[in-house]
Amino acid sequence: MNLSQIELLRIIQENDFSLSKASEKMHIVQSAVSRQLQLFEAELGSPVYERQGKRLVGLTPLGLRIMEQVATINMAKTNILAIAADFVDSNQGVLHIATTHTQAKYFLPKPILRFREKFPGVRIYMLEASPEQLINKLHAREADIAICTEKVAEDSDLAVKFCYEWHHAVVVPQMHTLSEGELTLERLASYPILTYSFGFTGRSSIETALKDAGMELDVILSAADTDVIKTYVRLGMGVGIIAGTAYDPIIDKDLVMRDLSHLIPSSKTKIAYLKNNYLPSYTQHFIDELLIAAVELGGN
């Protein structure tokens, strides 16, 4: 058994049990892959993959259990390299941030600018995706950390840090009838609503609040992205419900924002990363910057 065989198992997994694709990924010829797999299975004394004829179609029960250990080894191996690289030069590296559009646009700019000042040698990749996919990206190790509001609590492989708490707000054009007067769920529900898609940016809190009150919103437009919502609010399509933190008093001065914290339970934005994954010192610093920015947000 050796590390390239372990690596091979991972790559076969990631390429739908295709040895030829795996060989491409590993930059060696297919016959070499075939032989290494045979050697490995021979050493174990039992096949790892289910086969139909010669073709691999899945894992055997043995293979299933082994893949857990394989994942552990690969994780530890990359950790070793990451730890060493961090020691050699802690200002050099890559940071993959997975997040949603709203966070990327309204929360991250300040911490990212500050981070870049201290770590100019670190390349930053912003991966925008749905909350569901953010978690997948962590597991696939395409992202180092994820910043999001929904769907992170359940996963035992993830370390989750609370970042900040925020409330929803309505936005309407100036002079809109909803820009004045008492805000109740009943009144809100009487307007056509524009808000986030399911699974995005606290949409679940909105649903919960309405369900508890036995009501339903007339959501005529859902978007993953606050800017899209604002755009259609400006066009007079209806009332926008967005994250309060996504209202910019200067840019959005043509819109009236009204807080909904008394109607919709708060949402909590969190930072998540793989528990067993080593985070370079600059990544830990970036998390600190996020938490500082979060505190500042709370202070305002």
Added chain:
Amino acid sequence: MNLSQIELLRIIQENDFSLSKASEKMHIVQSAVSRQLQLFEAELGSPVYERQGKRLVGLTPLGLRIMEQVATINMAKTNILAIAADFVDSNQGVLHIATTHTQAKYFLPKPILRFREKFPGVRIYMLEASPEQLINKLHAREADIAICTEKVAEDSDLAVKFCYEWHHAVVVPQMHTLSEGELTLERLASYPILTYSFGFTGRSSIETALKDAGMELDVILSAADTDVIKTYVRLGMGVGIIAGTAYDPIIDKDLVMRDLSHLIPSSKTKIAYLKNNYLPSYTQHFIDELLIAAVELGGN
């Protein structure tokens, strides 16, 4: 990086940073070890070991962090082999049981006999040691499971299963003055006592009980081993305090046993093993046998 380098790091660790000893353990010449270590450190770009001249004297800060990952990899690697061996033939293998004399003699015989009937191909090694050392043996992977009463709760790497609860008892020769009349701590404390050594078989419970009552026992003989205690009780040296489960009504019919459950808090015997360590199916079966035997003990 490859697995033998990772293995090498582990072995260097286990041999006080001596490359020559490590080379013997790995059955290769010392120069090969030296070169592999150099290659590894070159790959990381930073030394793993602190050196005085040419001699290795310890880990660098980098090395310290890396050794955690190394341990993980080695564990996962042996797990893979163990899982495979279990699949190939789940009736063949080795079981290392670390325990104290008292458990080995008075609790384990029945479950071990039953276990052997079902798994005649499994070789059993009984490692007797002090509770302190039992845990060390688990960590050093010299033992697969440990059965003991003391010192297991603190360790987060260990999975601990409750096995059975028992009480201490006094044993005295027949016609001894303590064989009749009310049993109190005061009365007990007036006799010379023979019991377990510190750290063994619930000795801590005895200490706790006495301390709470503001008293002290006159322990004139401590032993790791119930049989030694009984022997000297028979010689009239004093009053024995032993585990109630270690009294055999037939063999020990010349001794009178009197329960102390109203005076000394109960002790709990547990089964412990490394969380991340794969246990072959026969080992899991053995644990089941232990639990069955424990229930039977409670039923009597």
Added chain:
DNA sequence: TAAGGTTACGGCGATCGTAACGATC
């Protein structure tokens, strides 16, 4: 000076690549 670690070099074996073959959709 003995013991531990490094450097140099030759030989062997593991693993790769080419290529021909076999099987399956």
Added chain:
DNA sequence: GATCGTTACGATCGCCGTAACCTTA
């Protein structure tokens, strides 16, 4: 018949062993 996997064989590169050298208790 095109794609995917296996088998055979020659070539290469990595790793070990021998041996001489360096360094420190």
